Amino acid sequence: MPRSRADRHAPPIHVGTSGWNYPEFEGRLYPPGLPQARRLEFYAGVFGAVELNASFYRSFPAKTWEGWARRTPPGFLWAVKVHRYLTHVRRLEVEPDSARRIWADPAPLGEKLAVALVQLPPDLPFDPDRLGRFLDLAAGGGRLALEARHSSWHAPAAWRCLEARNVAWVVADTAGRYPMSVRVTADFAYVRLHGAEGLYRGRYGDERLGAWLETIRSWGVETFCFFDNTASGDAASDALRMAELAGRRLPPPFAGT
DSSP states (O other): OOBOGGGTTSOOEEEEEBOSOOGGGBTTTBOTTOOGGGHHHHHHTTOSEEEEOGGGTOOOOHHHHHHHHHTSOTTOEEEEEOOHIIIIISTTOOOHHHHHHHHHTTGGGGGGEEEEEEEOOTTOOOOHHHHHHHHHHHTTSSOEEEEOOSGGGSSHHHHHHHHHTTOEEEEEEOTTSSOOOOOOOSSEEEEEEOOSSBTTBOOOHHHHHHHHHHHHHHHOSEEEEEEOOOTTSHHHHHHHHHHHHTTBOOOGGGTTO
């Protein structure tokens, strides 16, 4: 769906949810009774981007990626979460072959592959040498975004490392569970809204969404904004409303949600 005329010349804001295959989205996004196999097509008819969380837990064969590419329309964008082996097992100390898979595995998405998301464990402190080695291997294949939860990452030294390689700092709201810093370190920005009341829960509502939208617009760069408050389906409701506030023309059933 195109953006409204008023926002046509502003940097795009890509709004979506962290995954699409949630039964909790039924009645909020999906009509009752919609077969699970048709959820992706329905989702892609409403939103222009999705964040894939499943790739954090498992690898997928090329035919799966190819199928996802076929089932989404031209211009649809995927943000793909990097496998936990690299972030939580190897803790960024990865072999070249493993780093190459960040881009090789989802390559069948083609131009629809927009960002690779690196989410670090909360007990991994900032180490410039470790980060530098990882980015030397990983940052050349496409746009990379990094979400750090240890407090030591929330410092100018870490942001400078990201800025030097055009890696986006993920602005992540966890309702106070982990530190949050609002920072733009690349020519695009990345926002993850994990929940207004705690991780994966709590609806943001118009007032909070409006404040986030004002902040995002103040950056003046292309931004990805994904809702991860999926526990009760609130992510679908918040993403629909945020997309509309950002100027996306939603299908008639969702306008004004």
